[in-house]
Amino acid sequence: MVNDLVKQELDGVKFKLRAKEDFSFLSQFGKVFCVFDQNDSGNISFGVINNKLEKFFIKVAGAQTLEFAGNTNEAVEALKNTIEIYSDLKHPSLINMISSGDYNNLFYIVFRWAEGDCLYDHWNFDYYHNHPEVESPRKRFAKISNEDKLETAKQILEFMAFVESKGYVAVDFYDGSLMYDFKSNQLTICDIDLFKKSPVLNDIGSDYWGTKRMKAPEEYHLNAIIDSRTNVFTIGALFFNLFGNYSGELLRQIYTENKFIPLEEKNWALSSDLYNVALDAVKEEPEKRYATVKEFKDEWINKA
Numbered sequence: 001m002v003n004d005l006v007k008q009e010l011d012g013v014k015f016k017l018r019a020k021e022d023f024s025f026l027s028q029f030g031k032v033f034c035v036f037d038q039n040d041s042g043n044i045s046f047g048v049i050n051n052k053l054e055k056f057f058i059k060v061a062g063a064q065t066l067e068f069a070g071n072t073n074e075a076v077e078a079l080k081n082t083i084e085i086y087s088d089l090k091h092p093s094l095i096n097m098i099s100s101g102d103y104n105n106l107f108y109i110v111f112r113w114a115e116g117d118c119l120y121d122h123w124n125f126d127y128y129h130n131h132p133e134v135e136s137p138r139k140r141f142a143k144i145s146n147e148d149k150l151e152t153a154k155q156i157l158e159f160m161a162f163v164e165s166k167g168y169v170a171v172d173f174y175d176g177s178l179m180y181d182f183k184s185n186q187l188t189i190c191d192i193d194l195f196k197k198s199p200v201l202n203d204i205g206s207d208y209w210g211t212k213r214m215k216a217p218e219e220y221h222l223n224a225i226i227d228s229r230t231n232v233f234t235i236g237a238l239f240f241n242l243f244g245n246y247s248g249e250l251l252r253q254i255y256t257e258n259k260f261i262p263l264e265e266k267n268w269a270l271s272s273d274l275y276n277v278a279l280d281a282v283k284e285e286p287e288k289r290y291a292t293v294k295e296f297k298d299e300w301i302n303k304a
């Protein structure tokens with residue numbers, strides 16, 4: 001996608017930007033052991049480990065990243081705005097924010113490192129395509145027990161009910177926001193940067209934030225209300241993706257028609273009762289869905 005790029009290296013880890021940047025401030029936290037440089041948010045993120053073997057996830061805005069279409073000042077302001085979100089929504093399932101700071105033109109937030117694999121690691125898709133013997137985290141997740149899947153669903157519902165209780169709506173919340181540790185069967189929610197306080201309207205139109213695989217109908221319509229019923233849809237669509245098997249053909253249809261399509265029950269991994277609960281969550285008309293995440297959660301747990 002990008003012709004003009006600069007290759008950099010920190011502590012033996014290589015990454016790419018549009019322009020060279022000074023990240024020397026990272027050394028105060030330890031040594032870099034991994035870099036995430038392909039996000040479209042305007043951020044570049046680093047995994048850092050110190051002499052005590054403590055690990056940190058450091059998200060940095062202000063550098064000229066490869067995939068970001070905006071300017072660096074916008075990225076810095078957007079990242080600064082997330083501090084209130086992570087503070088308000090502090091929760092056992094959410095990655096733990098520790099501190100933040102400035103360095104030259106850069107702004108950064110330090111999180112406690114969470115072990116696990118992203119359940120939608122799009123930056124590795126070409127690698128999986130070229131190495132079919134390597135299973136993606138998504139495929140590995142499909143093979144965990146239904147008991148562990150139900151525990152994951154419960155954690156997502158409990159977190160989202162908490163989000164709702166704090167007056168927030170989930171924007172751009174999808175499987176790329178989830179990390180799963182296959183050793184401990186522990187879920188971590190790692191990206192809530194675009195969550196917003198109610199009331200919220202769709203101020204963008206059809207290009208409103210979110211993947212087409214999970215967007216609610218109102219997330220395609222300018223000035224539509226984005227509220228708890230949208231949260232319900234988002235979780236229901238997420239569950240269809242986590243606990244079902246979408247064919248390439250059906251995914252292409254979703255992207256072509258700009259419309260979420262639930263799976264047929266034969267492609268659903270959990271019980272018939274839970275399939276119907278998820279189906280009620282993704283009704284096209286908001287008034288036909290569960291009114292709140294709590295209502296959705298209670299019904300799901302009752303049928304689990």
